[in-house]
Structure formats: C-alpha cells, structure tokens
Amino acid sequence: MPERQTFRDLIAANKRNSALLLVLMFAFFLFLGGVLGGAFLVPPDMLYEGVFMGAVMGAVCAVLFGLLGWYGGTGVLMAFHGARKIEKRDNPQLFNVVEEVAIAAGVPMPNVYIMDEAAPNAFATGTSPDSASVAVTTGLLAKLNRDELQGVIAHEIGHIRNYDIRYSMLMAMLAGGIVMLSEVMIRASFFRSNRRSSRSSGGGQVQLVLILVGVVLAILAPMLAAMIQMAMSRQREYLADASAVEFTRNPDGLAAALGKLAGDRTPMEYSKATESMFIVSPKVGLRGGADDLFSTHPPIRERIRRLAALR
C-alpha cells in the first residue's frame, strides 16, 4: 500500500471493493442456481439445460431480491433504545456539530436523537439523505471533546451520504435470497418425475456429483452469503471513516474518538438486527472490532492506522 494516500484514494478503493463484492454475490447466485438446477431440476440426460435453467433462475432471483432490497425500505423504524429527538435548545453544541458536518457533506440536516446509555456509541439510520437520523448516547457526549464528537458525527453522516443503510438492506435481502433459492431448488427435486434413461449415462454420474456438491453448497450457502455480507459491511465502515475525513479534513478527531470507544468496557443493550448500525460494536468483547470473516466492524487498530496514513 502506498505511504501517502488521500481520502479520495481510499474512497475510490472502497467503492471498487463494494462493486466487486456485489459482483461476487451475483456470481454466487448464478453458481448456486446452476449447480442446484443441474442437480435437482432435470433428469441426468439434460444436465446442460438444467444448469442453464438454474443459472437463469439464480439471476432472476438476484435481480428481484436486489430491487426489493434497494427500493423496498420504507424507513426501517429502529427501536431507538429510549432515544429522544432533540431540538437545538436541548443541546446546542451537539446540534451545531451535526449542522456543521451536514454543510460540509452537502446533505440536508438529519434529525438528531440522544440515547440514555452510559456506553459511548452512535448510529445513523435512513435510506436516503432526505429522511435520515443520527443518534448518540449520553455516554458518548460525556466522554468525547468537540473535535472527537465531530469525527464520530462525520462518520455517521458519511454512512448517510454513501447510502450505506440502503446497501446493508440490499445485502441482507440478497443473503436471504440465496437461502430461499437453495431451499426452493432442493424441494423441487422431490417433485420432478424420476425418469431415468435406460442407457447407462455418464450424465447420471455427473448429476450425482452435482447433487453432492449441491447439497453441500445449499448447507453452506447461508454461511457463505453471510461472509460476503459481512465483508461488505466492513468495507463500508472503512468508507465511512474516509468520508469523515473528506468532510472534516481532520483524521485525528475520529482516530482519537475510535481509540476512546474501543477501550470502553461499559456494557450496552443491543439487538442482532441493529448491531451493525453502530460506529463500534455494542458487544463489550467486540468493541475493538475483529479480524474474522463474520464481524460487522473491522479492527479498530486497522481503522486508526488507515486514518493516520491520511495525515
């Protein structure tokens, strides 16, 4: 990796990676569809047609679920953990900080919420910048100074500007679609007539292999889809960090904030559905982020290192 990067380089790299992950997800649909189609939809002498049909079904599924995920979100109403919407007079400094970042980002002013939680954390919601909200905990307001608070808010508004909430709903929909596709295909095998060609068929043996591969894939598919989904989530976290620098031109504020947030051991309530929305994981053990393939957030060490490289 080059020594001196600008936030524009980071942003460009992140957008490329996101596109690659989407392509990977789509390719997975095709592959899974093809294998399962050949394995379960057709008799052994029609393998090519089966694979082709399956791949087409996979592609159609991908497009359908993708459209649903991208356009279907009717503003996910989050359980805000006792969050209250504030006006400017309730906390002028917080309100000002959000307004400043919104101006720098060129987005409309989001709604501002405060959550009564001792653990420092923040999140953003809203499928488009026109109807977005940011929320911070009372713990965060107590522990960060103005620059650090601005860094965190800039990260959240980065998520809003980059349509990340929409992205994560898209990926969730696609992952769900993969699960549905594999289940439907396997059930389909019970309904097709078991016409067996009387000729001993190399096709029969190939199909057997396909069936084996198909079953394994179908079992693994949810896990593989989740891995792609989590990889995308981590990618968008890095992108939000880079966007925060784009808005504030100050990597140190966010880096310092991340350091404070990672070190905090205050427990916090959360639900699986909202875990990925926070700036650091609400799970105490995962505050530092993790290197493994299933974590929603990348390691904080690495996030701070990338921010430092932008100085």
Add this chain to the structure above:
Amino acid sequence: MPAVIISVAVVVVLLVLIFAVIGIYNGLVRRRKEVDNAWAQIDVQLKRRCDLIPNLLETVKGYAAHESGLFEKVTRARSAAMSARGTGEKIAAETDLGGALKGLMVQVEAYPELKANQNFLALQEELTSTENKIGFARQHYNDSATNYNTAIALFPAVIFAGIFGFRAAELWQITDAAEREVPKIKF
C-alpha cells in the same frame, strides 16, 4: 435480410449514444446545481454571523467597556459587509469582519468574569460554530466546484460541454494574507 440487420443495429447504436449523451448532460446539470447551491449556502452562513454580532457586542460591553476601539472596528466591519455589493467587494468585507471578530475574541481571553457568563458562553459557541460553518460551506463549495470542473474536463463530456454552455467554476481562494495568520494572544 442483412440490410434489415444493419439498419436495426444502426438504430440501436444511435439510441445507446443518445441515452449516453442525455445521461452525461444530466450529470453535468446536477453538478452545476450543486455548485450554485453550495455558493448560496456560504451566503446563508455569512448572514448568520452578521445577525449574531449585535447580541455578542452587548454582552461583551457589559464586562469590557474599555475595549471600545475593538467594538467600533467590529461594528464598522459589519456594516461594510452588509452593504457590500458585487462578489469581490463582499469577499473583502467578510474577510475584514472575520479578522475583526477574531481580534475581539482573542482580547476577551483576558476577562475571566466574562468567560464565566453563561450568556457569553452560549454566544461564543454560536460564533465558533458559525465560523466553522462558514469554513465548511466554503470547503463544500470548493469540493462541488472541483467535482464539476473535473466532470466537464473528462472524456467524453469534454467534447460537448462547451457546446452546452458548461464553463468551469472558480474556486474560493484565500486572497487575504491576514486571514492565514494565527492570532496571537496578548495579556
């Protein structure tokens, strides 16, 4: 048969080209609008600063009466900024006002009773935030202008950008050397 295929192909290619041009044109229009929007936002924040000043001066006067020279300087700079016409004049006047305000806020450091006054603290936060917003509004304007200028310079937009009347936008530069200076605190 071949003649039909060729004419269909030509029509398809033409349609693709037309849609591509429409797409590029709309993209340029959107960017140009964002530049105009960002420019207007700077004015909004500058006006907010002007609106804050009378209240600020009243509060400070109560504690630091003998800084009257500075008060006058700020008041005069404010009138000049509000009556300035034309972009060059406005930029110069607003830069002067920014400098006068900085000078005042630096002097205020020497008055501990003033710094303990709740009203003053609230106003100071407002002033700091407004200065930040002016800075961010300028930054966003420059970002939008750069985005737009890049878009009209890239191929293939560059071919017809001139025909459609898309001209490069000027960036906001710091022209006043004084604005670059960090204020020194005197006691």
